[in-house]
Structures are given as C-alpha cells and as structure tokens.
Amino acid sequence: MQLLGRHSLCEITADAIAARAGVSKATLYKWWPNKNLVALDAFGACLEAELAISNTGSAIRDFTQQLKDAIAFYKSPKGRMLCQFLAEGQSDASFLKTFRDRVLKPRRDSLLAIWRRGVERGEIRGEVDGELVLDLIFGPMVYRLLVGHGPLDENQAAAIIDAVFRGVGVSPHF
Numbered sequence: 001m002q003l004l005g006r007h008s009l010c011e012i013t014a015d016a017i018a019a020r021a022g023v024s025k026a027t028l029y030k031w032w033p034n035k036n037l038v039a040l041d042a043f044g045a046c047l048e049a050e051l052a053i054s055n056t057g058s059a060i061r062d063f064t065q066q067l068k069d070a071i072a073f074y075k076s077p078k079g080r081m082l083c084q085f086l087a088e089g090q091s092d093a094s095f096l097k098t099f100r101d102r103v104l105k106p107r108r109d110s111l112l113a114i115w116r117r118g119v120e121r122g123e124i125r126g127e128v129d130g131e132l133v134l135d136l137i138f139g140p141m142v143y144r145l146l147v148g149h150g151p152l153d154e155n156q157a158a159a160i161i162d163a164v165f166r167g168v169g170v171s172p173h174f
Contacts, residue, residue, distance in 0.1 A: 001042050005077040009039055009084040036088060036095055043081050044103040047073070053110045059118025060165055063137055066111065067157040070138065074145055075152065083146055108134055124165075136164045 003012050003020055014035045018025040032038045051069050054062050073079040085103075089096030108131070115130035140160050144152040 001046050001078055004039055004042065004081050009036065009081065009088060012039065014038075036092075037098065039081065040085060040095075040099060040102060043078070043085065044106070046078055047103065047107065051107075053113060055114075055117065057121075059114055059121070059123045060161060062114045062117075063111075063165075064158060064161045066114070067137060067141065067161060068154050071141055071152055071154070071157055074141065080145075082142070086146070111138075133164060137161065 003016055012035060014025050014028055017035055017038055018028045021028070028035075028038065032041070050073050051066070054065050056062055056065070074082055085095075085099050089099055111134055112130050115124065115133060118124040119126045119130075137160060140156075141152060144150050144156075150156075
C-alpha cells in the first residue's frame with residue numbers, strides 16, 4: 001500500500017513490491033500470479049481495516065457514517081486505487097471479476113448487514129431491494145470519483161442519504 005500511495009498501478013513493478021516486502025520475486029509469484037493481484041489484495045485488506053461497519057441502532061446513521069468514511073478513504077492516495085482497479089478491469093475481464101469477488105462482494109455483504117438490521121427494526125421497507133439501495137447510496141460517490149463533475153464531501157454524503165431514504169419511504173432522523 002505504501003507503493004500504491006506514491007505510484008500508479010502501471011508504474012509499480014513486481015520487483016519493487018518484492019523489494020519493499022523483503023522477499024524474492026519468486027516468493028511473490030508463489031502466492032500471486034501478477035502484481036495487480038498483489039495490489040488488489042493489499043487494497044482489500046486496507047479497505048477492510050479502515051472502513052469498519054458500525055451498528056449505532058439506526059440504519060440511516062450507519063449508512064451516513066459508512067458513506068462519509070468511504071468518501072474520505074477513496075479520496076485518499078490509497079483509496080484512489082479504486083479508479084485504477086476499475087480502469088484495469090475495463091481491458092481485463094478476469095481482473096474485474098477478481099476485484100468483484102475479493103473486494104466488492106465482501107464489502108457489499110457487510111453493508112447489506114446494515115440494510116437487514118434496518119428492515120428488522122422497521123426503519124426500512126422490506127420489499128425494497130437492498131442491493132439496489134447500496135448502488136443508490138454508493139454509486140454517486142464512485143461516479144464523482146471517476147468523473148469529478150461535482151463535489152464529494154461529508155455534506156454530499158448527507159444529501160445522498162437523505163435523497164435515498166426519502167425515496168424508500170423512511171424519513172431520515174440524524
């Protein structure tokens with residue numbers, strides 16, 4: 001992650017990763033078939049460590065905090081790797097599938113736990129598709145990260161949550 005914080009994915013070599021880790025390149029390739037997967041696993045571990053799932057007793061507060069934390073993380077040098085992984089996946093379908101399996105799916109599964117708790121507490125209508133709502137919450141963030149067409153900060157996080165939850169029939173109580 002230190003290398004990824006200073007260099008783009010295409011600039012980093014397997015030799016540089018091995019040297020930074022204090023292992024041989026052969027050892028690196030014993031565990032990962034290429035440098036992109038080393039970077040992806042490092043990113044996934046960092047994401048998991050820095051974006052813990054909260055349980056405040058309110059789905060709206062939990063999603064607001066998750067979105068604020070995600071925005072802060074993805075705007076950081078480490079988090080900006082998301083854009084590079086998505087770009088890499090556009091020309092490498094196998095890499096994109098691995099990204100979805102190793103990084104995106106575990107993250108979404110954790111976020112769906114917030115959704116399920118909200119449904120169980122009666123805060124959220126159960127007939128609404130939780131997967132779709134995750135896209136509605138986090139999609140604008142990813143779009144703004146990739147395109148840069150609008151602001152992306154804590155105020156925007158609150159506005160996104162407000163818009164989403166008003167749309168699914170729950171009045172937000174911050």
